[in-house]
Every structure is written in C-alpha cells, then in structure tokens.
Amino acid sequence: MALRSPRHRAGVLGAVAVAAALGLSACGGGTDTAGGGESKAPAVSADQAIAAKVPQNIKADGKLIVGSDGSYPPNENIAADGVSFEGWDVELATAVAAKMGLKAEFQNAGFDTIIPGVQSGKYEMGVSSFTDNAEREKVVDFVTYYSAGTSWAAQKGNPKQVDPNNACGKNIGVQQGTVQHTDDLPTRSEACTKAGKPKINMIPRKNQTEVNADIVAGKVDAMAADSPIVGYAIKQTSGQLQMLGQVYDAAPYGYAIGKESGTMKDAVLDAVKALMADGTYKKILDKWGVADGAITDPVINGAQD
Numbered sequence: 169m170a171l172r173s174p175r176h177r178a179g180v181l182g183a184v185a186v187a188a189a190l191g192l193s194a195c196g197g198g199t200d201t202a203g204g205g206e207s208k209a210p211a212v213s214a215d216q217a218i219a220a221k222v223p224q225n226i227k228a229d230g231k232l233i234v235g236s237d238g239s240y241p242p243n244e245n246i247a248a249d250g251v252s253f254e255g256w257d258v259e260l261a262t263a264v265a266a267k268m269g270l271k272a273e274f275q276n277a278g279f280d281t282i283i284p285g286v287q288s289g290k291y292e293m294g295v296s297s298f299t300d301n302a303e304r305e306k307v308v309d310f311v312t313y314y315s316a317g318t319s320w321a322a323q324k325g326n327p328k329q330v331d332p333n334n335a336c337g338k339n340i341g342v343q344q345g346t347v348q349h350t351d352d353l354p355t356r357s358e359a360c361t362k363a364g365k366p367k368i369n370m371i372p373r374k375n376q377t378e379v380n381a382d383i384v385a386g387k388v389d390a391m392a393a394d395s396p397i398v399g400y401a402i403k404q405t406s407g408q409l410q411m412l413g414q415v416y417d418a419a420p421y422g423y424a425i426g427k428e429s430g431t432m433k434d435a436v437l438d439a440v441k442a443l444m445a446d447g448t449y450k451k452i453l454d455k456w457g458v459a460d461g462a463i464t465d466p467v468i469n470g471a472q473d
Contacts, residue, residue, distance in 0.1 A: 210259070210448055212266035218442065219269035221435035226292050232270040234261060235282040235291035239375030240343075242400045242456050243297045246276060256456035260313065261295040261423065263448050267439035278374060280345030283308055286424045293436070294424030297394055299347045301419065302471045309429075310422025311436045312470040313449075315461045317418035318352055319398035320390050321383060321409045328389035332356075332413045337366035341379040341388035344372040348392040352417065383409065396458050420463065420470050433468050440466045 219227070226232070236253065238246035243257040253274040265272035274295075277285060282294040286308050300310040320332045330338050335356060342349045349372055357368035371388050373379045380401055382388045391398070395415045402409045425433045443449040444464070453459040 210263060210451060212263045212443070212448060214269035215267055215439070215442055216269070218267055218435055218438045221431045221438065222268050222270065223430045223432055226429070226432060227268075227270065230269075230271055231273045232265040232268070233290075233292045234265075234272050234274045235277045235285045235294045235296070236261075236274050237279040237282065237296045237375060238274070238276045239377040240279075240297055240394075240397060241376075241404075242458065243394075243396060244295070256452055256458050257295060257297060257314075257421075259452045259456075260443070260449065261293070263443055263452065264423070264436060264439045267442050268435050278345075279343060283424055286426050289426060289428075292426075292429070292432070296424075297397075298422055298424055299394075299419050300422035300469065300471050301347065301351075304424070305469050305471050307427070308424045309427055309433045310420075310424060310469055310471075311433055311440060312420035312422045312463065312466045312468075313440050314421040314458075315418050315463050316394045316396055316421060317415040318348055318392055319395040319415050320392050320412040321398045321402060322390040322412055323383065323386060324408055324410050326390075326410065326412065330390040330412060332390075332392070334360075335368050335390070336360035336363075337369070338389045339369045339371055339387075341371045341373065341382045341391035343376045343379055343393065344374055346393070347419075348394075353392060396461065399458075419472055421461075422470065437466060437468055 236244045236258070238244050238253055242255050244253060244255045247254045258274065262272045275291065279296055282291065282296050283304060285291045286294045298304065298310070300312055322328065322330050328338060340353060342353060349370065353368055353370050361367050371382065373382065376393060376397060379391050379393065383391045384405065390412060398411060402411055423436055425436060450459065450462065453462050
C-alpha cells in the first residue's frame with residue numbers, strides 16, 4: 169500500500185520527472201498502433217544467401233511485420249514522437265531484418281496478444297523480450313538471441329522489507345503475461361500458502377511502464393521483471409529504487425516465428441549468426457549497456473525447461 173510519510177510525499181512530487189525518464193509517458197503502450205514505426209540501427213547489408221531462405225509471401229513487399237509491446241525500456245519502447253520504436257531489442261531485430269533483405273515495420277501490441285498474432289499471421293515475427301520456454305514452443309518457433317533472468321526492485325531502503333525468497337503477503341508489481349506473472353510469482357506464492365503463510369499479492373499491469381509507475385509511487389512493495397528492465401529502471405530513477413537479491417532463472421530470449429512459416433526460422437537464425445560474426449550484435453548490446461546477456465550460440469527452440 170502507499171506510504172504516507174513525508175519522505176514518500178517528496179518522492180511523489182518528483183514522480184513526473186522520474187516517470188518520463190522511465191518511459192512512462194510512452195504513447196499507446198500495450199495497444200495496437202496502425203502502421204507502426206521505424207527504429208534507428210546500425211547500417212546492415214543484406215546477405216543474399218540468407219535472404220533466399222525467406223519465404224516468398226514474407227519477402228514479397230520487402231517488409232517484416234513485427235509485433236512488439238513498446239512499453240519495456242530499454243528493450244522495446246515507444247520514442248518521444250509517439251510512433252517510432254527504440255531500444256536495443258528493436259535495433260537488433262531491425263538489423264536481423266536488414267540482413268534478410270527486409271525492412272522491419274514494428275506494430276505496437278499488448279504483450280499477451282503478440283504470440284497469438286504470430287500464430288494467426290498478423291505478425292511475421294514477434295519481438296518483445298519473449299522468454300523461450302516449452303509452453304510457448306507448442307504454438308510458435310523461437311530463434312534465441314539473448315539471455316536474461318529475473319530481478320526484483322523496491323524503493324530505496326526497501327521500506328516494506330521485501331525478500332524475493334520470502335515475499336509472502338507482499339504486494340508485488342508485475343507485467344501481465346510475462347514469465348514472472350505466469351510462472352515465477354505463482355510458484356513462490358504457492359510455496360507461501362503451503363507453509364501456512366499469506367500468498368503473494370500480485371498486482372499485474374497491462375504494460376511495464378505501469379508497473380514502473382506503481383513502484384515509483386509506492387503503490388506496490390516491490391516489482392519483478394526481466395533483469396535488463398530492472399537494471400534500467402534503477403539507473404533511470406537516480407537512486408530512488410534498488411535491486412533486491414540476485415538475478416536468477418536466466419533463460420534465452422527468442423524471436424517468435426509462426427510454425428507455418430517454413431524456412432523463415434532458418435533465415436532468422438542465420439541472420440543472427442551473421443550479425444554476431446560481423447560485430448553488429450556486440451555493437452548494439454554495448455551501446456545499450458546490456459552486453460552481460462550476450463550469447464554465442466543461437467539456436468532454434470532452445471527452451472531450458
């Protein structure tokens with residue numbers, strides 16, 4: 169619950185500036201955006217051998233239609249113009265598309281609508297920090313390209329004394345549809361009730377920017393999200409937040425590709441490998457300060473569970 173101390177009130181007065189830094193004013197987060205936006209990324213030349221593996225129905229218009237939730241900085245975010253996408257995940261996917269001879273066109277969508285959109289053919293690829301797991305592999309294919317774990321954060325000083333390993337009875341903010349929402353927190357909450365303790369009270373929000381707003385304003389006791397997201401939030405709030413515990417459950421991120429897309433997954437895999445080989449992959453991760461999650465061996469369907 170919200171604190172009422174003078175210290176908390178001072179934090180709320182500064183919340184507007186902090187919110188802007190965290191991308192909390194991003195337009196349209198979690199909703200479909202017609203047309204979509206472009207992102208800035210290093211110049212990448214097409215590889216004709218890789219482009220030849222792209223199915224004709226995808227390459228026909230020269231575009232790669234990408235579904236993405238633009239509310240997850242620094243991975244994917246809607247820029248200040250309210251249209252363009254930005255973030256390291258966006259730049260990398262744009263480079264992957266270019267290597268295949270395509271121009272990435274991002275369309276903003278709610279996180280939990282993207283995989284169904286890939287299944288239906290609305291999107292030709294899903295790029296939204298998806299953890300590649302066995303459950304998701306039942307409906308789409310993945311090409312892995314990064315490794316991230318789960319981190320927790322609370323307001324500086326951890327006023328509600330949240331312990332990620334014993335968060336029973338605490339109010340924890342989380343983005344709807346993420347692995348933290350569907351797997352991690354429910355498992356931890358079940359352990360609480362089995363031990364005779366109160367369950368974890370999950371506060372799910374449609375997008376991560378709303379979760380960030382809740383933690384800054386003190387509406388939740390802590391939040392759980394992917395490690396790059398928590399690290400970015402802590403950095404951008406200039407000391408108002410702190411990390412709790414260590415990163416755990418590292419798992420691969422994957423590009424979601426329709427199972428009816430033929431050799432598309434092979435083209436994407438080869439494009440990722442090519443970007444690793446020519447240094448573009450490292451350049452993008454270094455630029456955004458997320459190189460700790462770099463991998464060297466991308467695969468198709470690399471679920472670890």
